[in-house]
Amino acid sequence: MLFALVAKRVDHRAASSRQVKGALKPPKPRGDTCLLPGTSGAEHFRRHNEALEQTLERNLDGIALSVIHSQWLAEHALKRAGKKLLITFDSDLDLAERHLRRSYVGLDNPAFGQQLGMLVQYLRPQRQTVHSDRQFPGDQPSGADPGHPPTVVWRIDQ
Known part of the structure; x- marks a missing residue:
């Protein structure tokens, strides 16, 4: 084949x-x-x-x-x-x-993101703001596909 x-x-x-x-x-x-x-x-x-x-x-x-x-x-x-x-x-x-x-x-990216967000809220309930920044390790961001599964880096403000 x-x-x-x-x-x-x-x-x-x-x-x-x-x-x-x-x-x-x-x-x-x-x-x-x-x-x-x-x-x-x-x-x-x-x-x-x-x-x-x-x-x-x-x-x-x-x-x-x-x-x-x-x-x-x-x-x-x-x-x-x-x-x-x-x-x-x-x-x-x-x-x-x-x-x-x-x-x-592959991954269900929206479900993965929701679960990750809930995990961050659970681990850091006292924090006020959660930001996610799209990063593409070893990759050029194309912007052509909003469904492109990026690596998400979370930054939590105090």
């Missing part, structure tokens, strides 16, 4: 994880192969869409997609997906476009 993993960038942290590196190793005993198409450098939803369009032109058994700008992908490249097996990972399609994929693998 032939699969593709379309990350936000080929040098993105999700594309360089140990699990992904294992999937990209030479063909498995069953003959399965995983490709990593895409671009490197700064994230941009149009470049990401182009990489997905090129991937969809191949005769693949399935695609795993890390989403940048869900609506744009749905209105462009994903119109060509047809019955191709598609899952999302790292960041999901928006609710209105989720019918285009089979499954999502």
Whole structure:
């Protein structure tokens, strides 16, 4: 079987994880192969869409997609997906476009943020203000995807 993993960038942290590196190793005993198409450098939803369009032109058994700008992908490249097996990972399609994929693998970012906020309130009930700052370790913030799961750093004012 032939699969593709379309990350936000080929040098993105999700594309360089140990699990992904294992999937990209030479063909498995069953003959399965995983490709990593895409671009490197700064994230941009149009470049990401182009990489997905090129991937969809191949005769693949399935695609795993890390989403940048869900609506744009749905209105462009994903119109060509047809019955191709598609899952999302790292960041999901928006609710209105989720019918285009089979499954999502990753964190529920809003629920994670709510739980983290409640934990901070529990641990520091005497504090007045909690701030969260988006940070992207080893990554350039793109601003293109409000659903991009950042590392959240909490600063608590006294």
